[in-house]
Amino acid sequence: MxxxxxxxxxxxxxxxxxxxxxxxxxxxxxxxxxxxxxxxxxxxxxxxxxxQKPDRNKLSMGVEMQNAFLKIQPPIDIKRKVLASHQEFVEITASRLHVQQVFTTSGAKRNDIEVENSIISTKRTSQMIQKTSECFLPAVTPNRTFQTIEPTFYVYSAYLDRRYNDRFVRIMALLSLNKGNRQLKVSCSFRNSSGSIVETTANFYELCENHGRMYGGFILSCPIPNSDVCHVNVSLQIKPVHRNYVVPETVQVRLPVTQLGWQEFPDQTSGQHENHGQHATFDMPYNFSICVPPLFGDIDVMRFVEFLELNRILGFQHFIFYVSTIKNPDMYKILDHYKKMGIVTIIEWALPSNIRSGQIWYNGQLSAHNDCLYRAMSLTQYLAIIDLDEFIVPHNGEITLTNLIPKLFDDKVCGLSFNSAFYDKKFSKSTSTSRLLTARHTGRSAIFSKVRTKVLIKPSKIFEVGIHHISKPAAEDFKVDKVDTSVAYLHHYRDCVPNYGMKCKDFVEDNTLLNTTSQLEDNISSVLKLVFKERKKQE
CATH class of the missing domain: 1.10.287 (Helix Hairpins)
Known part of the structure; x- marks a missing residue:
């Protein structure tokens, strides 16, 4: 130069x-x-x-580098983003709940009290979501699946149980009941509050109504330290009992944990619990809810809407449906309508493909019941577990259950058992041409079934629930009260079955529900018109 x-x-x-x-x-x-x-x-x-080379410490260097970084992040970060999106969706839905209910119920002659209760429920739902830690999987999350640990061992969900002095993660599992050829050890590993990895051995609890099928439901209880656990890694060790048993390959699976609504037993005065008598972690969004076992097959839309609307008149506010396989496409329109209103929670329930029909009792009904039991502990004060053809109806002059049920509970009562009567079309003297099943079938069996009972429970006071009874209260001093039929009983709308001591020859006329017919007709018409009118617009 x-x-x-x-x-x-x-x-x-x-x-x-x-x-x-x-x-x-x-x-x-x-x-x-x-x-x-x-x-x-x-x-x-x-x-x-x-x-542009992937570098975890330089996230602002471009889109390509960010994508590469996301691919190597641990699953927990991605899961948290999913949970945050789900939480935002539920919050938005809850914030619009009372507006939609006012619109829907105005044409269906709902009273102001119900609308006011809906608004209160909406606020409670928002409070519950805000107070739920980000790392916990919300109870209303719909898309849980059975995860395979080995070809005959599956886990579905996990719940943090802080009701006792010792804390546990309760895991809902399905596994083969063939115990003669192997011994199983389930290990749970997780991080404690100090960040260290802790491993504990799970205790097996077999559900009581597996009915001797090849597969049955279990609750696995993993002890945990005095800290919250947001995820649990589940692994399995198999020890063969016989030489010719071939040990299958196993994999470790990770389950997100849902926290229960109660820190410990509410209103509990037993000396065996140190922290008894304190309040829940957060207010329950609902007082009265219904859990329905897995829905499958061809379900009639009219019967389904009648079930929902009549139970709403009776005082129930929320419904949890486990959905397996529904053939009628219109059912999904109805479910979506009620879901948007905040009245329905839909839980996916697809059994593992390896489990064939007949190898498990009634599509895994018992396991669904108990998953719903633990899920409901953060959603509702009272929970009824019934089918679509059943209604718990007061017979003491009350129209709704709202005033009746709390009077039947005290500190020691964990649940109520209701006898049932068959409402068979052959029994009815009614000449009604109403499309309502409850208006046409007014004849019931003269005697009540003490076997085909159904229960209404306080979920927080139950460890295991059966199909027709409470299998295990959460504490030894809790009790189940049988409700006298002069107070309330279960209306079961189906053909009378002469077994378990039931006699189907004698019947009596029962017009108790006819006083709801007019309002029920209007409510159903309003729902069907709204749902299918919207569908026509979309088409």
Whole structure:
């Protein structure tokens, strides 16, 4: 560069060559500029290629690098983002709940008290969601699935149980009941509050109504330290009992944990619990709810809406449906309608493909019942577990259960058992042409079934629930009260079955529910018109 500068200055002093020297000067300036910009381009190109390499400490270096980073993040971070999205969705739905209910119920002649209760329920739902830690899986999360640990061992959900002095993670599981050829050890590992990995051995508890099928439901209880556990890793060790047993391969699965609504037993005065008598972690969004076992097959839309609307008149506010396989596509429209209103929670229930029909009792009904039991502990004060053809109806002059049920509970009562009567179409003297099943079938069996009972419970006071009874209260001093039929009983709308001591020859007329017919007709018409009118607009 210095030599070129001297050369140019010498040429400028020549008289005759002034113009030529000026041209050479411009040429060299252009050449230098070209060299400069070429080096600048090469330098910045190399710099950019280096910054695009995935680096966890430089998240702002571009979209490609961010995508590469996300691929190598642990599953917990992705899960938390999913949970945050789900939480935001539920909050938005809850915030619109009372507006939609006012609109829907105005044409169906709902009273102001119900609308006011809906608004209160909405606020409680929002409070519950806000107070739920980000790492816990919300109870209303619909898309849980059975995860395979080995070909005959599956886990579905996990719940943090802090009702006792010792804390546990309760895991809902399905597994083969063939115990003669192997011994199983389930291990649970998780991080404690200090960040250390802790491993404990699960205790097996077999549900009481597996009915001797090949597969049955279990509750696995993993002891945990005095800290919250947001995820649990479940692994299995198999010890063969016989030489010819081939031990299958096993995998470790990770389950997100849902916290129960209660820190410990509410209103409990027993001395066996140190922290008895304190309040729940957060207010329950609902007082009265219904859990329905897995829905499958061809379900009639009219019967389904009648079930929902009549139970709402009776005082129930929320419904939890486990959905397996429904053939009628209109059912999904109805479910979606009630879901948007905040009245229905839908839980996916798909049994593992390896479990064939007949290998488990009634589509895994018992396991669904108990999953609903633990799920409901953060949703509702009272929970009835019934089928679509059943209604718990007061017979003491009350129209709703709202005033009746709390009077039947005290500190020691964990649940109520209701005898049932068959409402068979052959029994009815009614000449009604109503489309309502409850208006046409007014004849019931003269005697009540003490076997085909159904229960209404306080979920927080139950460890295991059966199909027709409470299998295990959460404390030894809790009790189940049988409700006298003069107070309330179960209306069961189906053909009378003469077993378990039931006699189907004698019947009596029962017009108790006819006082709800007018309002029920209006409510159903309003729902069907709204749902299928919206569908036509979309089509």
């Amino acid at each position: 210095q030599g070129n500068k001297i050369f140019i200055e010498e040429r400028l002093n020549d008289g005759p060559g002034k113009m030529r020297c000026r041209i050479n000067f411009r040429f060299y300036m252009l050449l230098l500029s070209a060299v400069y910009f070429t080096m600048l381009y090469i330098f910045h190109g190399n710099l950019q290629s280096e910054t």
